Amino acid sequence: MxxxxxxxxxxxxxxxxxxxxxxxxxxxxxxxxxxxxxxxxxxxxxxxxxxxxxxxxxxxxxxxxxFIPGAVKLTTLWDQLKSIWLPIIITTFATTFIVMIATGKSAELILKWERKSNEPNIR
Structure with a gap:
């Protein structure tokens, strides 16, 4: 329930x-x-x-x-996609790397921010 x-x-x-x-x-x-x-x-x-x-x-x-239904649908659309497969692959790889870089930089920024907030203020 x-x-x-x-x-x-x-x-x-x-x-x-x-x-x-x-x-x-x-x-x-x-x-x-x-x-x-x-x-x-x-x-x-x-x-x-x-x-x-x-x-x-x-x-x-x-x-x-x-994701399986979407992947299966892509196999049925091969006739329409085969003329543009190279731009699709290039775009997929490029955006994957951009997302990886942005995620890594965001994580670094958050970790740096957390370390600064946890440091004791000694004056």
Whole structure:
């Protein structure tokens, strides 16, 4: 029953994100609206982490499984994609490296910031 309640909370927030996407005509996916809403609800303790943690962990664990339908669809679109495969591969590798670099630099910045905040002020 706990998992049904947690999934219901996540699904309700996702539904609210879909409704916002319908009314706010910005090029932002509805899932991003849902993630922002969930983040705000967690930060304000309206939704406690225990209210969604187990189901959230389950959904993260099965995430690779969710990519299978998209990958299968790509195999059926090979005739349309074969003329642009090289730009797709170059873009994929370039954006992957950009994301890796940005993530690494962000992590370095956060770690440096944490070290500074934990240092004792000796004067």
């Amino acid at each position: 706990k998992y049904i309640k947690q999934f219901g909370i996540i699904l309700s927030i996702t539904c609210i994100g879909e409704i916002l996407k319908y009314f706010i005509h910005l090029p932002i996916p509805a899932s991003i609206y849902g993630l922002i809403i969930l983040l705000l609800l967690l930060m304000t303790n309206i939704v406690k982490i225990d209210d969604v943690q187990d189901t959230g962990n389950f959904l993260i664990n099965i995430m690779p499984l969710m």
